[in-house]
Amino acid sequence: MVRTKPTEGNRQVSASDGVAARAVDVWKSYGSGDAAVTALAGVSVDLEKSRFTAIMGPSGSGKSTLMHCLAGLDDVTSGEVWVGDTKVTGLKDRGLTELRRDKVGFIFQQFNLLPTLTAEENITLPLAIGGKKVDRDWFDVVVDTVGLRDRLTHRPTQLSGGQQQRVACARALVSRPDVVFADEPTGNLDSQSGAEVLGFLQRSAREFGQTIVMVTHDANAASYADRVIFLKDGHIVRELLSPSADEVLDTMKHLDSVVAVPHV
Amino acid sequence: MFKATLKSLLSRKLRLVLSALAVVLGVMFVSGSFVLTDTLQRSFTDLFSSAFANVDVSVSPKAEKGKQPEPLTPQAIADVKSVPGVASAVGDVQGSARPIGKNGKVITTSGSPRFGFNWTGTGQEKIRDGKAPAAENEVAVGGFLATTGGFKVGDDIALLTLEPKKTFKITGIYEYAGGRDSLGGELSVAFTEPVAQQLLLGKKDVFSGITVTAAQGTSDDALRDAVAAKLGSGYDVKTGAALAKEQADQINEGLKFFNYVLLGFAGIALFVGIFIILNTFSIIVAQRTRELALLRSMGASRGQVIGSVVLEALVIGLIASIVGLGAGVGVGALLATIFSSLGGSSLQLAGIGVPMSAIISSFAVGMIVTVVAAVMPALRASRIAPVAAMREAATPDRPLTKITITGAAVAALGGTSLGFGFNQASLPLIFGGILVAFVGVALLTPILSKPMVSLIGRLLSWSMPGLLGRRNSARNPRRTAITAAALMVGISLITGVSVVLTSATKSIEKLASGQLQTDLIISGEGQVEGQPATFQRDVLTKVEKTDGVKSAFGWASDGVLQGEDQLFAVAVTDVNALKEMFALKPKSGAISPLRDDQLGLPEDLATEKGWTVGSTITLQLAKGEPRTYTVGFVWAKSQVLQGAMVLPESASKDFRSDQIGQAFAQVQPGANVADVQKRVEPLFADNPEITVQDRSGFVKQTTSQFDTVLLMIQILLALAILIAVLGVINTLALSVIERTRELGLLRAIGMRRAQVMRMITVESVVISVFGAVLGLAVGLALGVATVQALKDQGISELGFPWATMAQYLVVAAVVGVVAAILPAIRAARLNVLDAIAYE
């Protein structure tokens, strides 16, 4: 369940603890004074390894903000964020960059790919940037899983939206990051293409043990996840394990009546 | 619509500044040229009217065609004095006099004259220190000569005149009205009259002119007519005002040419500016596709869209013209100040003015250039279908077929015009052809950019950022091409010029090592007041007798008149030595010593005139009656001695100067040239303007002026290159804005700031090097074409300035790195989250 107290020491967050990423009493506000908006109001969460976690909640509830803070794309106002063994909070640009390059994979809603590179080059881009060698076997596994074998030499403009998202998934996986973060990866896709992408994410977690965190609006998408966390007004208010789409929908409907309990 | 345009303009301040800067610099160059020449022209007009302030009417001998004017006799002065209305008539003596400084070197000026005159006490010169010269060995010097050379009253000063070095005692220093050291930076010295006549005119009791003042109540014009009537023909009689205007006009004619040269370079800079503005507007329009399409979908007509882009151009052009004009006035004033104080001198500047021509040309040029450059993108913008508003903003790659065909046609047109230009020796056709060819090549650049960019890029893209940079530069062939083409213009012009100069140097070197069989060359350093420096015949005799010298000969040279034609002649001391040292081969007749009534001809002159051995030719020399010569020999075409006819030594006494202008010596077999040179040099101690050089020294001296020419052109083209660099910065900055989202993505998946910067730098270097390679190629073509055209003018060899070209390539790479700095920093500083969310 939701943690209410920060854990002392670092040992608990190490890989052996089975936690891939962790937020500890994270607060995030934008602006200052009267105009200040609190996007996250003391969120603590452990994201277990090899699990496919979905984050849901109404618009403006802080889902993207939480994901950005966890991924080191944004800094927190207070609290701590960990990815694997690394304490993200307090890292400088260089450290954050290396974290994103080596420990984290991203899938955005759209514009995931560089138009000047082929699908294959896009997939291996994080490795190339880091000057690392491509593990060909793993690359082949990933490419076959997303079904892009015959599209590798194509440029993004020659691919459909669904194919582009699958290239993005392959890219996120190929460097075997500690966590893959996906912000509404199926938001721009029709249900058929969306299902392909979601199925792939689910398999990556189950077959390859890849930790995946996905933000979504879609109850159906959330039903692919092992665990669904519900955010409201910057608080984690509910959590479901391996829910069906109907359960998720139902929970969403009743979120309005849930009163967020501020942490002390 | 108007409001919307202005709003969008103001919201893009950076773009505004970047695109306006190219126009500002070009306009600055144009208005600066006008301000500079206008200020100098007015200053020179003032200078000459003060120089002739004391002269009401001036008399000078009229020169018969082809002949040196006979100096005036005292009788002429007496005649003038007898004219009613003449208050005074004073004989003037003036001629070249070059002072030797305390370091033993001849003192030079930056173009102002060096002369001596007779001290009459009636001129404008007023003694400041000491007293006027009274004895044969005394002179007074002008204040400017005293300061330049560090001379004081009582010092000795050595002077070169028609006679070799002579030393005088300085008895006085004089100045001009207002305590000025000189009127315009000239170096002058005053002798007593007899000495001035002997040294400056070469004869006793003659004058070079008469200064006449009018009695009260007589107008200058009336006096001029009266004096002219009295003297009859054979004299030029002018009022002081007319003379001042004549001389000022002569200088101003020169300044006008100078202005044209500056405007020519300004034109090149603006030509480059057009590329940059065209590119900027293309990119801005591409980025505003959505905005413009939205306007269209809301009912704006095509005309309104075109109008909005052109209006934007007009506003930019107007602002840029105003700023450019202001900057130009500043630059012009600064240059005028520098110019007037060159060499520590002293042209009194007549206040900085802003001539109408500067204002009109600034606005005309600034607005027209900007609008012309914006029309194409505006037309394209108007074709955007309203539905594009909903689609991705990126314009698809349009095919390059049309632009390539057009480019090939335009380039061919330019080449043809260039060919005709060379053929007819027509400068407008040549320059027009070059400009048109540039446009053609620029249009061809997009198709070239694909293979070229990937080739250049391959050298730089050993890492992922490098690869991305290379791909980015190949992404938009038109944009890369135009940016590179802007750089091409400046580099190709410099390259073309250096190909010509290198070829000329190589030709001279080949000549010197092949056909010139002389070991020592004795000649003056350039020209002294329009005449080559000379030395006396007895020095040549001493050279011949110097230990180690096998033989030596020299010549006096002058123009001679044959009918209406001005020809060039040398009176040679030893035809046999000439034949041997210049390796002359006879075409007909035998090359042997000439009788006093014989001459020798070069083959091309003989052919042109239809003369053969035995023909008789009548020549008018500078002095004396026309003389008839018989052709004794014609020598076969030679690179060393061409265009000049050979006269017997006796002809030189009717030349303007019978002294030796150039001499050549061969050393004895086995003798060391350097040793002999050391023995010959002291013979010229009294002729500091004469240098003794071995062959390689002579070649170096002859070709060293090329370096100066090249440097000048490089400086003047620097602006065109600077504008091209702005273009690279501009393109990169706009591309960075355009690719904000991609940059965000790259940073999100772990690209370091340094890698982002490297990526932008590689793109920049690829564009710059591409531009340089194009420039070098086009420049080589231009240079080779010019050399081919100049084959008959003595540039027989083709030389390539590989080292210089390599330097330009390196400079271009450095320029690429520098141009990338700001855009790269901007890209690296992007906030990752903002960039990802960027629309």
Ligand SMILES: Nc1ncnc2c1ncn2[C@@H]1O[C@H](COP(=O)(O)OP(=O)(O)OP(=O)(O)O)[C@@H](O)[C@H]1O
């Ligand atoms: N850069 C920002 N500056 C100011 N406020 C921000 C900023 N980013 C987010 N917010 C605010 O923080 C709150 C949470 O935003 P967040 O983007 O995390 O919501 P979300 O749950 O992802 O919503 P959606 O489902 O619409 O994407 C919102 O109230 C939003 O207005």
Ligand SMILES: [Mg+2]
């Ligand atoms: Mg969101």
